[in-house]
Amino acid sequence: MKPMTNKILFLKQGAIILLLCFPSLRASAENTAPSWEFKINAGYNLGATSPLSLPAEIRKIEKYSPSGIAPHFALEATRWLNEKWGISAQMTLDHKGFTVRDEVKSLHTEIDMKDEKFTGNFTGKNTTEIRNVYLSLPVLATRRISDKWLVQAGFYLAYLYHPHFNGSVSGGSIRKDSPIGEKTLVDHASFDFSKEQNALDYGVLLAGERVFYSNFALRGQLSWGLKPLFPSGFTGITFKMYNIYGLIGISYRLNI
Template sequence: MKRYIFPLFFLFISLAHIQAQENSNRTLIKAALHGWEYEVKAGISIGGTSPIPLPAEIRSLDSYNPTLAVPIEGNAIKWFGVKKKWGLNIGLRLENKNMITKATVKNYSMEIIGDDGNRLAGNWTGGVKTKVRNSYITLPVLATHKLSNRWNIKAGPYISYLLDGEFSGDVYEGYLREGNPTGQKIVFTDGAVAKYDFSDDITKFGYGIQVGADWRAFKHLKVFADLTWGLNDIMKKDFKTISFAMYPIYLNFGFGYSF
């Protein structure tokens, strides 16, 4: 009798899996008949967090590294009408908005951290390295339109909540005017650097607009590109060290699977 236990067990598991798959297929078919479509997406995010336009304090952008960021997203799409040309897309996305840049600046408002941990505020002239690594959970609500059997376009607002944030970097090869542009001059040369960290000053909530397009390569496989443009400063309202607002602007592109 014992020799039949394991074959019967595996047969039971297989039948249960088949039944669960059949139930899932029936649910998806019913949803499709009522105008619902579901999809999951993953890709790569490239962009930057920047003032618009670049202020006079930033004299040149010397280097840019988007670093690796992989957004993961799930969407529910409700199609309306007989022809189902128009729909409403509601999603949930886990994403990173990253970048590392180097720039040459003049009279750039700054607060550096000394070796003793004390902070010194003033106006910096010289090199600045900035590292941004922000993780968000984002809710896009988009109007979507079928241009053809393969092409969809979409646009609408999004809101984001910050899960983890970093805005930090170094200053190098320059000098700091303590307090104001005519204050005491503190020079950094011969490879000397000073750090700064504004991570605690990043705002928790962000909002903006998103536009994009999907191309259905196969029955279930999509290729997508989405541009997100933040409309509020990533820093808190009471943060005054950086004298201009900074906005996250990122392009997400990759593949999606439609159920």
């Protein structure tokens, strides 16, 4: 490794600041030390925004389909502290979503109407479509295992940039207020909880990379949200849901 320049020393203050300065850093990166490393990651998110264990009200998952296009893009900077250990920070854009069609029994829900709330226990079919786009800032400890392998673990903080959580219920019945309330058949009713979602999410990240050609590595990642999707006062869905997504992608190390 070459000795560090003053410019880099200045940037040592933290990975997040580094990230914010990334474009300018890159422009002046020709004479930087190899203890800094920059990557561009791209991949595909696959997973679910799901309760940790399915509540008993969900009787059957009829269909699960990942979002057609659920991309992940990241800019990553790693500051190597020594041969094996480094600290990485990323700036990422993540599309997290899927569509699920399930059968529910006596699921308590509350749908906002103009001036009232439609409250009751629904039994029937439900389709939920989630297409959320997050901007997030992960900070990771990076461990180089060999020339080809490295693993990472850390945290992320994410901002829900484009919320999309909606769906419909059909072919069932709703009982007013509780399972013993007056029962009414429901053909089709739609719901949109997009704006009810928490604007922030945070969680843990685990990732691994293996170089397969030159600067290219195959990247796998698991991100596990620790903050429920909806605020605690939200009663449209009675169980807590978390963003739990895997990622398969490619990482490209920049020669700078």
